Amino acid sequence: MSTATLYGLGTAIPLLVGAAVGLRFDLPRTVLAALMAFGAGTMVAAVSTELFQPAFTSEGGLIAGSALMAGALVYVVADHLIENKLGAAALGWALMLGSLLDGIPENTALGVSLGGGGGVVLLVAVAVGNVPEAVAGAASMRKQPNFDVRRAMLLWTVTAVVLVLVVVAAHAAADNIPDRSIAVIQAFAGGATIAVLADSLMPEAYREGGWWVGLSTALGFLVAFALGG
Template sequence: MMMTVVVVLVVSGALLLGALWGIYGKLPRILEGFLIALAGGALIYSLISELIEPSIVQSSLGTAMIAVAVGAIAFTALDYWVDEKWGSDNGGGLLAAITLDGIPENLALGVALIGAGAPEVAALAGSIFLSNLPEAAGGAKEMSEGGRSKKKIFLLWAATAALLSAAAIIGNVALAGVPDHVLAIIRCLAAGAVVASLATEVFPKAYQEDHHLSGIATVLGLVLAYLLGSIAGG
């Protein structure tokens, strides 16, 4: 349980650090886009290696692929609803998208902690941390530019971090006795949702900020995640 708490604090802390970065910090648009794409590439590798591949072993290729597709479809439907309600080009919309993305992501993180070794958990948690940080920074920055008070913006992101922390803890505690093949389906559902969120929320923003180097940054993120995973596992 202690590992769960530590990992949750690290991952959710990225939202708080990102919010502070967006409210008070300043980065060139090119660097911001590069970092977002880098984080997205790292998360792609971790989703495949820590969620999808183990799930195929525990269930089957067909079951895993169907679950990934269902997760992507569910997220896309929710994301469409968010865009219709809040709009896709404002901080509130990004906050809602991160919450919808983060709930299955953190549930999966909690599930991944069940019986997992420290290297595997560290790889997934690190990738989620890198993904959350620039996303939160971008959302908080847009909200700040919209005229909201800095205190209210930070409290809003703090509440989001608390919600996502609860999701990870619930995933770890409530699903501890679930059979492996059921956990495999849950992991793949979450993985599909996160991949869809990368395609609709993360990479478009990275391309908007830095369309020249976003592709290279994505590949670098994937390669770095692979190297870190290899070192941790080897």
């Protein structure tokens, strides 16, 4: 099995595990909050060290910043449309959407970075962040009328498969992707990730856990940053 496939599975399996847990079990609110906050911290590390910083260094503030804002805008608009359609049930779908919107460019960046031996921080951040994101999203889906656990799990499985294929395809095409395109993809992923954190993951973590979740967020950042050092 190729390295790219293993890295892809490293991001997808935590997503499926989180979705399965969220669909079938009621975790204590404090545990769920700690997981979400820790995952948010790892994602902050990924944005700062492996997504936006390389783009800013290579392409400058205008291009990198524009891509960052575009990623945030796409997620915010899509999240708003989902919320208007689903109301109180929107969080689960918003988090699954976030898994795709930030996961596709993140996993593209991950697949490309494998050729240079990088990607450790990004892999850790995505893997750890996917667990609470999926747990929270799947658990919220259970609150919908006419909820179907098999259909929900199928949707999360399709999402996971797509993310694996993205890593494999990006790694295979790495030599043909211009460096400037890679930088834009990374910055776009950073923007989508920031929007997911601000709109969905961190507010839900605070709502479920309260004031102390800031410590769990800081710990997640520290772990991911140290692993990539």
